[in-house]
Amino acid sequence: MGEFGQLPFFLLIIVVMYFFMIRPQQKKIKQEKEFEAGLKVGDKIITKSGFHGKIAELAETSVVIETMSGKLKIERSAISLELTAALNKKA
Incomplete structure (x- = not known):
């Protein structure tokens, strides 16, 4: 029992x-x-390490972003925040 x-x-x-x-x-x-x-070319993003940039190219698992100092290739999972929608709401 x-x-x-x-x-x-x-x-x-x-x-x-x-x-x-x-x-x-x-x-x-x-x-x-x-x-x-949902990410697309032209979206403004912030990476988890703090880089700000705009998506220039998309691949299956990686992304090329344009920053003020050049282009960086990062993994999609390294993107923390997408700013384009937030910026469009303010305008």
Whole structure:
């Protein structure tokens, strides 16, 4: 009887872990992939390392950005923020 009494407790722990840890992480990964897929040439961006630039070329996994000091080739996952939409809202 003691073993069966602990089963609902362990199931509850698994359900709580799913809703507070696993599910939010999956949503975040999905949003990041949608963000990366929505990038286009001409978008102004900021990388995770703080570089500001404009997308010059797109490849499957990488991006070439134009900065004031030249062009840089970076991975799509290194892009932190897209500024074009925010700048257009202000105008």
